[in-house]
Amino acid sequence: MMPADPVTIWTYDWVPEGPRGFVRDIRLRWACEEAGIPYRIASVPFDGRETNHLDRQPFGQVPMLEDGAISLFESGAGLIHLGGKSDALIPPHEKARAEVIQWIFAGLNTLEMVTMPWVVLQWSKENVPAITSWLDNRLAQMEEVLGTREWLVGDGFTLADLIMADVLRVDLVRKHGDRPASEGYIERMTARPAFRKAHADQMAYFEKADEDRRER
Amino acid sequence: MMPADPVTIWTYDWVPEGPRGFVRDIRLRWACEEAGIPYRIASVPFDGRETNHLDRQPFGQVPMLEDGAISLFESGAGLIHLGGKSDALIPPHEKARAEVIQWIFAGLNTLEMVTMPWVVLQWSKENVPAITSWLDNRLAQMEEVLGTREWLVGDGFTLADLIMADVLRVDLVRKHGDRPASEGYIERMTARPAFRKAHADQMAYFEKADEDRRER
Numbered sequence: 323m324m325p326a327d328p329v330t331i332w333t334y335d336w337v338p339e340g341p342r343g344f345v346r347d348i349r350l351r352w353a354c355e356e357a358g359i360p361y362r363i364a365s366v367p368f369d370g371r372e373t374n375h376l377d378r379q380p381f382g383q384v385p386m387l388e389d390g391a392i393s394l395f396e397s398g399a400g401l402i403h404l405g406g407k408s409d410a411l412i413p414p415h416e417k418a419r420a421e422v423i424q425w426i427f428a429g430l431n432t433l434e435m436v437t438m439p440w441v442v443l444q445w446s447k448e449n450v451p452a453i454t455s456w457l458d459n460r461l462a463q464m465e466e467v468l469g470t471r472e473w474l475v476g477d478g479f480t481l482a483d484l485i486m487a488d489v490l491r492v493d494l495v496r497k498h499g500d501r502p503a504s505e506g507y508i509e510r511m512t513a514r515p516a517f518r519k520a521h522a523d524q525m526a527y528f529e530k531a532d533e534d535r536r537e538r
Numbered sequence: 539m540m541p542a543d544p545v546t547i548w549t550y551d552w553v554p555e556g557p558r559g560f561v562r563d564i565r566l567r568w569a570c571e572e573a574g575i576p577y578r579i580a581s582v583p584f585d586g587r588e589t590n591h592l593d594r595q596p597f598g599q600v601p602m603l604e605d606g607a608i609s610l611f612e613s614g615a616g617l618i619h620l621g622g623k624s625d626a627l628i629p630p631h632e633k634a635r636a637e638v639i640q641w642i643f644a645g646l647n648t649l650e651m652v653t654m655p656w657v658v659l660q661w662s663k664e665n666v667p668a669i670t671s672w673l674d675n676r677l678a679q680m681e682e683v684l685g686t687r688e689w690l691v692g693d694g695f696t697l698a699d700l701i702m703a704d705v706l707r708v709d710l711v712r713k714h715g716d717r718p719a720s721e722g723y724i725e726r727m728t729a730r731p732a733f734r735k736a737h738a739d740q741m742a743y744f745e746k747a748d749e750d751r752r753e754r
Contacts, residue, residue, distance in 0.1 A: 506697045
């Protein structure tokens with residue numbers, strides 16, 4: 323059998339230090355590392371990102387995923403596509419598969435829908451009680467879930483854990499309140515060799531981008 | 539062939555007037571109506587919703603979808619599950635399927651991630667420029683997309699349009715700014731017989747709930 327052509331993960335050519343380690347290409351890198359899916363990294367310019375790759379991505383965001391004729395934006399969609407390639411990401415049973423997809427949406431449409439705006443409010447030094455209490459409620463509910471189980475679906479790692487851990491590990495969120503079960507979960511997930519490799523590679527990639535900028 | 543057992547869509551037993559027509563069970567009702575999937579409605583109590591159905595739904599939200607042994611929360615996950623039953627919701631080609639999933643995430647993790655918090659800020663009479671400019675940016679980008687095409691994927695209705703129209707049709711968002719392409723799109727999607735049936739049924743369901751409350 324011929325080895326599969328690598329998929330391509332598109333990210334920015336450079337980002338400031340703050341978001342390094344959190345740029346969402348890490349979600350796709352992490353999934354590829356978990357599953358042994360060969361991939362390569364390609365870049366679009368960070369400067370002018372609001373308009374410079376709108377032909378490929380109408381919101382100027384990264385990552386994008388390319389796999390042969392398929393070209394996708396949205397990290398959630400990229401993950402589900404990668405999940406179709408490996409039982410290490412989505413188990414091959416209909417019920418488990420549906421539950422993984424359920425938790426991906428819980429991570430992105432129930433948790434991140436409040437963590438991200440709350441972080442934006444923190445950056446702008448705004449304290450809006452309605453948003454903070456919404457955040458506190460969701461984090462407390464997730465703490466309950468994580469207090470009862472090691473994995474979100476079945477008895478092993480899936481994309482459900484990848485997304486949930488990536489949403490919860492944001493520094494400001496992690497420092498807000500005291501949630502031992504969530505903290506233990508984040509520590510276990512980010513100790514996985516596949517996460518550590520993906521994280522180290524993203525950090526190295528943006529350090530190299532600094533060097534390239536200095537040389538120009 | 540035996541007719542398929544109906545799926546069950548769970549919603550609240552009652553909600554105040556404000557959210558009627560927008561409770562997210564409408565997303566699943568609408569999908570079933572588009573595809574001719576038989577369904578029945580079941581309810582959990584609205585009063586005490588934060589804790590009273592946590593065994594089924596850790597965040598106290600609706601809808602949930604039940605289909606035989608599969609029981610799911612998150613409207614996005616329910617839609618993808620229903621999409622597996624009908625080409626009228628997700629076309630049967632890998633590339634189109636991936637693109638529908640991409641747009642479902644764009645609706646829920648890129649658009650609704652800012653529309654919903656912005657609406658919550660409006661309710662609490664807070665004006666936070668960082669959130670409003672984020673909203674304006676995303677709505678303008680979506681207006682660009684909708685100015686160039688009638689459907690988000692291919693040449694017909696899919697779950698991509700269902701989600702995007704449902705996210706964009708929120709009253710406060712719709713009244714904020716002037717976006718003719720988006721407005722035309724919302725009008726076209728909500729004029730579909732399947733949406734009108736789902737909407738009328740949800741309104742009637744909650745009116746009936748009012749009557750039941752008065753009789754108690």
